[in-house]
Amino acid sequence: MAAKSQTVEDVDVVVVGAGFAGMYLLVRLRAAGMTAVAVEAGDGVGGTWYWNRYPGARCDVESLQYSYQFDDDLQQEWSWSERFSAQPEILEYANHVAERHDLRRDIRFNWRVKSAAYAEDSATWLLTAEDGRRVRGRFCVMATGCLSVPNWPDIDGIDDFSGPTFHTALWPHDKVDFTGKRVAVIGTGSSAVQSLPHIAGEADQVTVFQRTANYSIPAHNGPLDKGREAMFKADYLGFRARAKQTVTGIHAEYGQTALATSDPDAYRAMLEKRWQEGGLTFLADFNDVLLDSAANERAAEFVRDKIRAVVKDPATAEILCPKNIIGGKRLCLDTRYFETYNRDNVRLIDIKATPIERVTETGVIVDGTLHEVDMLVVATGFDAMTGALRNIDIRGVGAASLADRWADGPSSYLGLAIADFPNLFTVTGPGSPSVLTNMLPTIEQHVEWITDCIGYMSVRNYTRIEATQAAEQDWWDHVQDAAQVGLKATTDSWYVGANITGKKRVFMPYLGGFPAYCQKCADVAGADYPGFAFA
Ligand code: NA7
Secondary structure (H helix, E strand, O other): OOOOOOOEEEEEEEEEOOOHHHHHHHHHHHHOOOOEEEEOOOOOOOOHHHHOOOOOOEOOOOOOOOOOOOOHHHHHHOOOOEOOOEHHHHHHHHHHHHHHOOOHHHEEOOOOEEEEEEEOOOOEEEEEEOOOOEEEEEEEEEOOOOOOOEOOOOOOOHHHOOOOEEEHHHOOOOOOOOEOOEEEEEOOOHHHHHHHHHHHHHEOEEEEEEOOOOOEEEOOOOEOOHHHHHHHHHOHHHHHHHHHOOOOOOOOOOOOEOOOOOOHHHHHHHHHHHHHHOOHHHHOOEOOOOOOHHHHHHHHHHHHHHHHHHOOOHHHHHHHOOOOOOOOOOOEEEOOHHHHOOOOOEEEEEOOOOOEEEEOOOEEEEOOEEEEOOEEEEOOOEOOOOHHHHHOEEEOHHHOEHHHHOOOOOOOEOOOEOOOOOOEEEOOOEOEOHHHOOHHHHHHHHHHHHHHHHHHHHHOOOOOEEEOHHHHHHHHHHHHHHHHOOOHHHOOOOOOOOOOOOOOOOOOOOOOOHHHHHHHHHHHHHOOOOOEEEO
């Protein structure tokens, strides 16, 4: 593509991405007196909520908590309409924040980063867009999201399909009309769990191709309880502070019961109570579900019984019953997902038993049978956590390539910085708790740490910061040790890259919990940043 402009925009900090992380970075950097621009591939703010527009898309952490806390007036003034808000409302919120803090003037939209190169002589990063535009900063912060690179399934013939194909993570801005159509849905993760009831409500016929069954808990979503909203707003700071003391950063009641040794009536009553409440805290009464296989199996069987009770056809119910451990993957939240399989226009194909042979112009072949469809919905998730960073040609000291460095799996110091890549920070990078927590407080903690660190450097006239190899190695060893505790890392999931063909199996997020992680970051900052070399 021809270069759009030969000029280079110079700023203190270049931010990649204008999702919730990139937006808050602009707020903080400006407040610290720095010039910053965010470059953004989309033509609007919101990141994951800009791209994931499929029907039924909504957050799985209640909106009173899945929201910024840095602006107390904002959290007091804003009212969510539902317990778990839908994508349009979250995007409206992102746009509202962009307006409120006048962020758009410093965001360059439709700016997809092709390369980012560090120049040792000037200690700056030069970023080049696919269309040739360039921006240079003394620092570069990658706010590229953990789930932002769609995973296209490697299925023979998928490009031969003659009808429209939609990836849930790249959904069109205009409504997709399924009326009168025969639709194939490939994948049964959270995106399919959320979208299937909507698609099935419109389409003539839906065929779901399931590789791995998923545990899904009812969201019991509905209009936001005004009493709960008032309770939060009366003590928002307190709720936020208490949330930060929990492993996941989500405020809730947590218990310490050992499920393995509990009386069956007692633990089933506790699970039933959580099931009726709905939400991601389904397992939060127990301290052993992700440590003890027997405990896990009891909780798993509780959910399987729920599926069997809802899905009328026993054979379909059995296919929908997950066989892996519960909690190994992130739980899904649903609204009438399993009930949807009772509809006459929905059928389920078990592609673990009989894989897809190929896609043709007119449909999907499994076990020699062509399932003819008019539309393909690809709900196959993301190249998680490292995909966005490896897709950019990032070059550090001596033109070292980050993609090469991470070819056998990532490593990072605190999920924030990488040796040989000076003045480069990552928000919620591998090695931080990120996707195991409520993303908004996690993002805020990272943004504040990064901007404080840059401020610390300014005061001391430092122009260069780099994580040391030794600190990175020590932290990464710790991340891997933490992953060995319990059952979570044993599951094939995107946490370990198992969903991407050829991706090295490494547990990427930090499993040591949000409070321990925040303490470590605070200790590092408070002790003049051990593990970093300044110049
Ligand atoms: P997920 O959770 O990664 O789900 C993707 C689904 O697609 C899952 O069922 C996969 O099966 C399936 N998949 C992936 N590749 C293939 C191929 N090649 N063939 C058939 N099926 C495939 O992504 P989502 O978008 O649903 O959700 C992502 C996160 O968003 C979620 O965790 C929440 O945090 C919110 P597999 O399990 O790999 O066998």
